[in-house]
Amino acid sequence: MALRGSPTYISLRWRLFCGLRRQIGLLMLLLHAMNMVGGQIRYSIPEEMKKGSVIGNVAQDLGLDLKRLHSGRARIVTGENVHYTELKTDKGILVVNERIDREQLCGDITPCSFSFEVILENPMELHRITVEVLDINDHAPVFPNKDKPISFEISESAVVGVQFPLQSAEDLDVGQNALQDYVLSPNDNFILKQHANPDGSKYVEMVLQKPLDREQRPHLSLKLIAVDGGTPQRSGTVNIDVTVLDANDNAPVFNQSVYKASVMENTMRGTNIITVNATDADSGSNGVIVYSLSKMKGSAADIFSIDENTGTISVSGQIDYEKDRKYEVRVEARDQGGLTGTSKVVLDVIDVNDNAPVINIMSLSSSLSEDSRPGTTIAILNVKDADSEKNGQIKCSIDGKHPFKIESSLTNYYNLVSDQHFDRESVSEYNITITATDFGTPPLCSSTKLHLKISDVNDNAPFFDKSSYSAQITENNSPGISIFAVSARDSDWNQNARISYLLEDTQVSGSPVSTYVSLNSETGVLSAVRSFDYEQIKQLQLVVKAQDGGSPPLSSNVTVKILIQDQNDNPPQVLYPVQTGGSLVAEMVPRSADVGYLVTKVVAVDVDSGQNAWLSYKLQKATDRALFEVGLQNGEIRTIRQVTDKDAVKQRLTVIVEDNGQPSRSATVIVNVAVADSFPEVLSEFTDFTQDKEYNDNLTFYLVLALAVVSFLFITCLVVIISVKIYRWRQSRILCHSNLPVIPYYPPRYSDTLGTGTLQHVYNYEVCRTTDSRKSDCKFGRAGSQNVLIMDPSSTGTMQRMQSETSILDEPDSPLEVS
Numbered sequence: 001m002a003l004r005g006s007p008t009y010i011s012l013r014w015r016l017f018c019g020l021r022r023q024i025g026l027l028m029l030l031l032h033a034m035n036m037v038g039g040q041i042r043y044s045i046p047e048e049m050k051k052g053s054v055i056g057n058v059a060q061d062l063g064l065d066l067k068r069l070h071s072g073r074a075r076i077v078t079g080e081n082v083h084y085t086e087l088k089t090d091k092g093i094l095v096v097n098e099r100i101d102r103e104q105l106c107g108d109i110t111p112c113s114f115s116f117e118v119i120l121e122n123p124m125e126l127h128r129i130t131v132e133v134l135d136i137n138d139h140a141p142v143f144p145n146k147d148k149p150i151s152f153e154i155s156e157s158a159v160v161g162v163q164f165p166l167q168s169a170e171d172l173d174v175g176q177n178a179l180q181d182y183v184l185s186p187n188d189n190f191i192l193k194q195h196a197n198p199d200g201s202k203y204v205e206m207v208l209q210k211p212l213d214r215e216q217r218p219h220l221s222l223k224l225i226a227v228d229g230g231t232p233q234r235s236g237t238v239n240i241d242v243t244v245l246d247a248n249d250n251a252p253v254f255n256q257s258v259y260k261a262s263v264m265e266n267t268m269r270g271t272n273i274i275t276v277n278a279t280d281a282d283s284g285s286n287g288v289i290v291y292s293l294s295k296m297k298g299s300a301a302d303i304f305s306i307d308e309n310t311g312t313i314s315v316s317g318q319i320d321y322e323k324d325r326k327y328e329v330r331v332e333a334r335d336q337g338g339l340t341g342t343s344k345v346v347l348d349v350i351d352v353n354d355n356a357p358v359i360n361i362m363s364l365s366s367s368l369s370e371d372s373r374p375g376t377t378i379a380i381l382n383v384k385d386a387d388s389e390k391n392g393q394i395k396c397s398i399d400g401k402h403p404f405k406i407e408s409s410l411t412n413y414y415n416l417v418s419d420q421h422f423d424r425e426s427v428s429e430y431n432i433t434i435t436a437t438d439f440g441t442p443p444l445c446s447s448t449k450l451h452l453k454i455s456d457v458n459d460n461a462p463f464f465d466k467s468s469y470s471a472q473i474t475e476n477n478s479p480g481i482s483i484f485a486v487s488a489r490d491s492d493w494n495q496n497a498r499i500s501y502l503l504e505d506t507q508v509s510g511s512p513v514s515t516y517v518s519l520n521s522e523t524g525v526l527s528a529v530r531s532f533d534y535e536q537i538k539q540l541q542l543v544v545k546a547q548d549g550g551s552p553p554l555s556s557n558v559t560v561k562i563l564i565q566d567q568n569d570n571p572p573q574v575l576y577p578v579q580t581g582g583s584l585v586a587e588m589v590p591r592s593a594d595v596g597y598l599v600t601k602v603v604a605v606d607v608d609s610g611q612n613a614w615l616s617y618k619l620q621k622a623t624d625r626a627l628f629e630v631g632l633q634n635g636e637i638r639t640i641r642q643v644t645d646k647d648a649v650k651q652r653l654t655v656i657v658e659d660n661g662q663p664s665r666s667a668t669v670i671v672n673v674a675v676a677d678s679f680p681e682v683l684s685e686f687t688d689f690t691q692d693k694e695y696n697d698n699l700t701f702y703l704v705l706a707l708a709v710v711s712f713l714f715i716t717c718l719v720v721i722i723s724v725k726i727y728r729w730r731q732s733r734i735l736c737h738s739n740l741p742v743i744p745y746y747p748p749r750y751s752d753t754l755g756t757g758t759l760q761h762v763y764n765y766e767v768c769r770t771t772d773s774r775k776s777d778c779k780f781g782r783a784g785s786q787n788v789l790i791m792d793p794s795s796t797g798t799m800q801r802m803q804s805e806t807s808i809l810d811e812p813d814s815p816l817e818v819s
Contacts, residue, residue, distance in 0.1 A: 055131065058094045070090070152242045189209065313345060467558065
C-alpha cells in the first residue's frame with residue numbers, strides 16, 4: 001500500500017492507460033455497427049459528434065428505396081423536445097442534428113441510448129431506430145468544493161486506524177472514463193482506504209497510520225487527487241487541512257451500519273422518514289454529537305434533510321419515482337472533538353399512480369373514401385404512461401358505437417382501423433373519442449378526439465321525382481319562352497352531385513327535337529326554339545337525361561310530353577259558294593217554291609280544333625229578310641215563307657260564318673238568289689247589273705288616263721310603281737322559300753273525317769257554261785237537278801243547257817259531291 005502514492009505507482013498507472021488506447025481504437029471502429037431485428041435498427045456513435053455527421057444509411061439498412069422515402073413523406077417522430085438526429089430523405093442517411101452530451105442525456109445510466117420512430121405513409125409503415133451513445137473522456141473528476149479545502153480537527157490522542165471520511169469526487173463520464181482511483185499526497189501520518197458503493201462508485205477514507213503529535217506538527221496540509229481511466233487521463237485535486245487537537249479519543253458510533261426505509265413518491269415536504277442514532281463514549285463537550293448528511297451525488301441533497309440534533313431524516317424536496325427509484329445517503333455523526341462516525345441509509349421509493357396516460361397522434365388521415373375496405377388504417381397513436389408495473393399498463397378504447405377498432409402494433413403504439421364499410425350518404429363524418437386508461441388504483445385516463453370526414457364516391461345516379469312529365473304550351477308562342485323545368489336530385493356530394501341536363505337526340509316529324517325545344521344544362525328549363533302551330537304538330541315527346549359530374553358519370557332518363565294547345569288563330573274558310581272576281585253565281589228559286597225550300601248550302605271549314613272549329617251561320621244582310629233564313633249549325637239557306645209574284649227577282653244575301661273561339665273569328669260570303677221560273681226572266685236583271693259594272697270600269701280607266709297627262713306626276717308615279725314592283729317581287733321570292741304554314745284549300749268534295757266539318761250530306765249539282773267561258777267563269781248551282789245560270793259581262797247572248805252527268809263516285813244523279 002505504500003507504493004500507491006509513490007512515483008513508481010503513478011508510472012505504472014500511466015503505462016496501463018496507454019495500453020488501453022488500442023482497445024479504444026478498436027471500439028471506435030465499431031461506432032457504426034448496426035443490428036436490425038424485427039424492423040428495428042441500432043446504431044452506436046460517440047458523444048459530442050459534430051452536427052451533420054453521418055450516423056448510418058437508413059434507406060439501405062431498412063431495404064427502402066429513396067423514392068419510397070420521398071413518396072411516403074418519411075419523418076422522424078420522437079417524444080423528446082430535442083431532436084438529436086435528422087433524416088435526409090434525399091440521400092436516405094441519418095445525421096446528427098444537435099450536440100449529443102451523453103452525461104446530459106443519460107447521467108450515469110449505462111448503456112446510454114435514445115430511440116425514435118420513422119413513419120412512412122401511403123401505405124403507412126413504422127420503424128424503430130435506437131442510437132447508443134458511447135462515452136468519451138470529456139470530463140475530469142471534480143470535487144464538490146475544490147476551492148475550499150477539507151478541514152479536519154483531530155485530537156492528538158486519536159488512535160492509529162481512525163478513519164476520516166473524505167469528499168468523493170464526481171466524474172460525469174462512465175465506464176473506463178469514470179473515476180478509477182484516489183491518490184493522497186505523500187505524508188507520514190495518513191493513508192487512503194477506498195470503498196465501493198453498490199452502484200459501483202467509490203468513496204475514500206483517510207486512515208491514521210501513525211499517531212499525531214500536536215507539539216511537532218500542529219497543522220498538516222495534504223492533497224487528495226482523483227484520477228479517471230480515460231485516454232488522455234484526467235484528474236481533480238482538493239486540499240486537506242488537518243488541525244491537531246488535544247485528547248478526544250472516542251469517535252461517535254452508529255447502532256447500525258446500514259439503515260433501510262421506504263417512502264412513497266409525492267410525499268409532502270417535512271414528512272419524517274427515519275431516525276438514525278449514534279453514541280460517543282466521551283463525556284462533556286467531546287460527547288455531544290451533531291448529525292449531518294455527507295455530500296451526496298445527484299439530486300438527493302435537495303430532496304432529504306436531517307435534524308442535526310435528533311438525527312431524523314425528513315423530506316425536503318419532490319420525490320418522483322419516475323426519476324429515481326432508490327436513494328442512498330451517508331449520515332455523519334461528529335462530536336465536539338472532531339471525531340466522526342458514518343452510516344448508510346437506503347431509501348426505496350414506492351410508485352404511486354400519479355401519471356395519466358399521454359396520447360400522441362403520430363399520423364392521422366383527416367378524410368377517408370367511403371369505398372375503403374375494412375381494416376384501413378386511419379391513425380397511428382403513441383400512448384405512454386410514466387408509471388410502472390400495473391400503474392403503467394394501458395388499455396385503449398373508443399367511446400360510443402363507431403365502425404372502428406383499435407389494434408396494438410409496436411410497444412406503446414396503437415392503430416385506429418376501420419371495422420366495416422362506409423356510406424357517406426348515411427354518415428358523412430365521425431367524431432371519434434379515444435380513451436387511454438391505466439390499471440392503477442384509482443385508474444387514471446386521458447382522451448383525445450379525432451375528426452374524420454368520409455369523402456364521397458360517385459355511387460348514386462341522379463333520379464327524377466316522376467317517371468314521366470307532361471307540360472302544355474299554347475301555339476303561336478314566342479321563341480325562347482320557357483315551357484317546363486325538369487329537376488333531378490343526386491344523393492352524392494360536390495362534383496358527384498352536380499347535375500347536367502341533356503336532351504336525347506330523338507326525331508319529331510322527321511326533324512331533330514333540338515329544332516323544336518332547347519334545354520338549359522344547368523337549370524333543366526325547357527324552352528321553345530320556334531313558334532308552334534297546332535295545325536301542324538299537336539304534341540312533342542322527348543327524353544331528358546340527367547347526368548352527374550362524377551367519374552365515371554352516372555345518369556338517368558325521363559320522358560317529357562309537351563302538348564300543344566290550340567288557339568283560335570284561323571278564320572273559317574268558305575268552300576261553297578266559291579267567290580269569283582268576274583262572274584256572278586246565282587241560285588235560282590222557282591216562284592212555286594214552298595216554305596222550307598232548300599236554296600243552297602254555305603259550306604265552310606275551320607282548321608282549328610275543338611270549340612275553335614265549331615262554326616255557326618247567320619244571315620247578316622238580305623234583300624228581303626222575311627223570305628230566307630240560314631241554318632245556325634248547317635248553313636242551309638231555306639225559304640221561310642211562300643214565294644209570291646211580288647218578290648223581287650234579284651235577291652242578295654250576306655251570310656257570316658263565325659267560329660266559337662275567344663275571340664271569335666268570322667268570314668263573310670255573298671249569295672245571289674234569282675227568284676224566277678225561267679232563265680230569260682233572270683237574264684235581264686243580271687245583264688243590267690253587268691253593264692253597270694262595265695260602265696264603272698271604263699270610268700276608272702279614263703280617270704287614270706287623265707291623271708297620267710300631268711307629266712311630272714306621271715314620271716313620279718312611274719318611279720314609285722317600279723320601286724314597289726321590285727319590292728313585291730323580292731318579297732314574293734322570300735315567301736316562296738319560307739316555311740310559313742299553308743292553309744289547305746278544301747274542294748267542294750271536302751270530307752271531314754274527324755267529324756268536325758259542317759258538310760254531313762251529299763248534294764248534286766248541274767253545271768252550264770257559256771261559249772265564252774274561257775274569259776270569265778260564272779258558276780251557278782242548286783241542289784238536286786237544278787239549273788245553273790252563268791253570266792259573262794262581255795258576252796251578248798246566253799245559253800241554257802241541261803246536262804245530267806254521272807257522279808264522280810259512280811253514283812246516279814250525282815254529278816258533284818260535296819261533303
